[in-house]
Amino acid sequence: MQDTMARRVALLGGTFDPVHAGHVALGAHFMALLQADELWVMPALPWQKAALAASPQQRAEMVELAFAGQPYPVVVDKRELQRGQPTYTVDTLRELRAELGPQTSIAFLMGADQLQRLDTWHDWQDLFGLAHLCAAARPGFELGALPPAVAQEFARRAATPEQIRNTPSGLTCLAPDLALDVSATGIRAALQRGNKPGSLSLLIPPVVLDYIEQHNLYKK
Template sequence: MTYRVALLGGTFDPVHHGHVALGAHFMRLLGADELRVLPAGAPWQKAALGAAPEQRAEMAGLAFAGQPFKVVVDTQEITRGGPTYTVETLRALRAELGPETSIAFLMGADQLRRLDTWRDWHELFGLAHICAAARPGFTLDQLPPAVAQEMARRAGTPEQLRNTPAGLACLAPDLALDMSSTGIRAALQRGNKPDSLISPVVLDYIEQHNLYK
């Protein structure tokens, strides 16, 4: 049987319930064997981050602990150093996991809207399936034309994604998550506790390490 890995990349600055819900949603949908959580090292499209790379990885580990599926926090982007490009990470993972493993790269619709600005973005489909979660009512018309065309051309069912290594696209338009790390950082800077958006163990970690002040 095909081994199935779901990958959830992000800055996780800080990690919140939306990240966990996105990972869990696709783990169920794809029947994946393992969720790899990949904290970004130095993402080239983002400004300076509020927490150190190791702290973001530790917070991700805390947030995903206790899930009913296997979770691995993969720090390769942090240890690699230099600017972080998803295509390089997927090449490394494909080399590690082999040609037969089904790899699904997960993202939110906001990342999908910028996919055509990523380095070698067409090559991503040769390395993994691209899966995006969107709020109800989201359509491909809201994407850049080149991305919409690629997503439509490659649209596959969860069953097809489970049993092929790469090359398909899946849009799950039923995940209503209205939260962002930016908004959470702003709340923390104001001295508020966004405890409905972030797990208590992560909030404790943030307070202990005096982050986002």
């Protein structure tokens, strides 16, 4: 099959509280795998999570720092923050699909932890009509670890990177070889315990660590 899509966009959403090396690696992994034209990174105001430690502006600024200088185009899209209220992913994808057009390949990227909760997302089955769903999992992760309805959808829609590149939406890809085990929750806990930011330099981009220190974030 020849590459026929006019545009390929990979979309990485999250709270990014804080953004860390796992997020950057996830974006880079799928940019290479899918040969996407652009990575859109979208900080969220999620309806499922409690109050966040960093402000919306701080989270957006950390994302901009973390993804600066990548060897591919990166767009930091702040639309969910600008709405000023929690929003559903399905609504954002509907908006993006209307903007980018029916032929653009949109791949929504997520980690295995998000995938395991996918059936709790609002109108989650409608996501497939708007984008591809691509998840990165740790080695050894299997679809059997997912809620049955999610596992069934992921299995029946499984596709190759080439198929995802050349269709607008509706397919899935599980990349089980992203071994980074980084948790924003764990990073916040370490900083609250008083761990020096330098001890987390392998988990968070140095420019983001500097930002956290300058703004005295994630302290008790």
